[in-house]
Amino acid sequence: MWVRRLFLVPIVLGFLALAAWAYFVRPVAPPDARLACHYGAYEFDGGRVAAVTPTSGPQSLRITFLDGQTWRLDPAPGDDTLFGMKEGWTDRAWPGDQVTFGSCAAGTMTIEHHGPKFLTGKRQTLDTTDATFESHGLKLAGRLVMPRLEGAIPVAVLVHGSERDSAILFNRLQYLLPASGIGVFVYDKRGTGKSEGSYSQDFNLLSDDAAAALKKARELAGALASEVGFQGGSQAGWIEPLAARKANADFVVVGYGLAESPLAEDREEVFDDLRTAGYGEDVIAKAREITDATGRVMASDFTQGFDGLDAVRAKYEKEPWYPKIEGEFTGDFLQNPNWLLKILGPIFDVGTSWEHDPVPALKAYDKPHLWILAGRDSSAPSANTLRILREVQASRPNLDIVMFPTADHGIIEFEEKNSERLETRFSEGYFQLVADWILFKDAKVQVPGPVVYSGKAAAPSEPPQP
Structure with a gap:
């Protein structure tokens, strides 16, 4: 028996080494470079706005509207301009639903959805500046994306979650926010995309990187930026409050993060x-x-x-x-x-700050701050976070909280079938809330359902003046 066990040890270790290689290297097919000209912000008939981004598949795209509707676009055989549509992250498609892109120079797309309904969109022209910046001796890759507007506008530095993908490639908000009148600085976290270094989940280290990104965004945007702050989701909820004080950020927006430790x-x-x-x-x-x-x-x-x-x-x-x-x-x-x-x-091990307590940084940050929570979050259950934020809010009237009660992680709506969640779309009102709050610092949602906990309402009223 012991001989057999000893014989199995190198086999097990070999599998472990293979698993570690697959986990850390994770070779995936890169997006098809021929489709890169279709990435961007599109404005459609009637004023609807959408972002087209690559997916993790080699030839697929994803379109996401500002109202939260989203489809995966899979290419038709032998045609680089025609794509079938699948709802959300499901395999659900309807006969005849399709997207047709014009030439790269034309920058157009047509959506045929549910029969004779057509939408025609035109890719917006955005000003992009690629740059590198340094943090702890590493060069990190970033990109400033600005709409062509007169006057100064807010700029949001897009902070990553725990993903290992290139944010410069995949982050849809680099298109949705500029299409809403907000500049963005998107960057590849260390160890991903074109940035140097090793992937890490050390929040102090990552907050230094985020602070360096904000400094670079201020430098690049110059007088075109009326203010510069952070926006991010999930793990960013631990990173942004730390980075905000280091970089003197003008605002912080956190989606589906936790006000508790990773443990x-x-x-x-x-x-x-x-x-x-x-x-x-x-x-x-x-x-x-x-x-x-x-x-x-x-x-x-x-x-x-x-x-x-x-x-x-x-x-x-x-x-x-x-x-x-x-x-x-x-x-x-x-x-x-x-x-x-x-x-x-x-x-x-990737250096995760398992015992990190985010509350001190939350209490210390005294500038406008928005948290957006998912009521049915399966990855970061939000009940305790809501309670903690409400306690912080009593002394921080510029902290707003919005709960999307039926949403899962990512502020994504879903249907349940056989105990499985089928993700269908982003919650209606979510992206618009992010854009409107950055512009006006007022937590208002234009659709029914979300629950708003306004910081102004939570603050104790001042005693009457004699």
């Missing part, structure tokens, strides 16, 4: 899954013992806490709810032996 993100995902499965607070209390144990292992960089992990495994492994535990990492910890975690953990 809390794992914990709340576990609790959310168990509640969805019908378990009550008695089970949640037991699950908390498990997430506390897995959190200690993770925060120690896989050097401590394994005795405690063994103890909760033995205590609860026969419980009916135990196999349902997932989370960011807790489910994996429960399903794999300690020796494997000790090998695999350091291989996949």
Whole structure:
């Protein structure tokens, strides 16, 4: 038996090395360069605005309207100008729905949607300036995108989430915001796209990068910028408040982030899954013992806490709810032996600031600040974040909060089928809210559904003057 186990060790290690290579290198087919001329902001009949960006597929595109509608565009065989349409991130398509692009020089597109309904769009002309800037000795790649307008306008530095893709290629807001009268500076985070360095989730380091990006944006925009701030989603919620004080940002916009630590993100995902499965607070209390144990292992960089992990495994492994535990990492910890975690953990370590407390930075930032939350967020459950932000808001009347109650992570709407979520579109009003708030610093939503917690309303009223 031991001979067999020893024989299996190099095989297992080989698979681990292969998995690490696939995870970190992740070779994917780049977007088709022939389609790059179609990327951009388009204005359609009736004033509708959309962004066309590449997808992770080699020849596919995605169109996203400012109102949140979005389709994946897949090329027709043998025709570089004709594309079929699939709703959201589903495989749902309707016969006859298609998009036709004009020549690169023409910059036009026509959408045929549900029969005889046509939309014709024209690509807008935006001024773009590619640049590099330095942070901790690395050269990072960025791009300033400005609409052709008279006078100074706000500029938003687009801060990344945890993705490993090039933001300069894929971030749709570099088109949607300029089409709404806002300049943007988009950059590839370290270790992605054209930026140097290794991918990292060290929030202090990444906030230094974001602060350097904002400094570069101010330099490039000059007198054309009335103010320069941050906009980003998910992991950006930890990075932006740190960077805002370092760079003296004029505003901060965070979408679907957390006002808790990354360890809390794992914990709340576990609790959310168990509640969805019908378990009550008695089970949640037991699950908390498990997430506390897995959190200690993770925060120690896989050097401590394994005795405690063994103890909760033995205590609860026969419980009916135990196999349902997932989370960011807790489910994996429960399903794999300690020796494997000790090998695999350091291989996949990217310096994540697991115990980062975002509240001090939130309280310290005293300029206009907007948080947008998803009420049914499966990746970053938002209930505790809403509570924390409301507490901060009492002393920060320039902090606005908007909750999209039916949205998942990314402020994406979905349908449920066989316990699976089919993502269909971005929430109506989301992109317009981001643009309007940056322009006017007033949290107003023009569609029914979202819940607005205005900072002005939360602030205690001043006593009457004698």
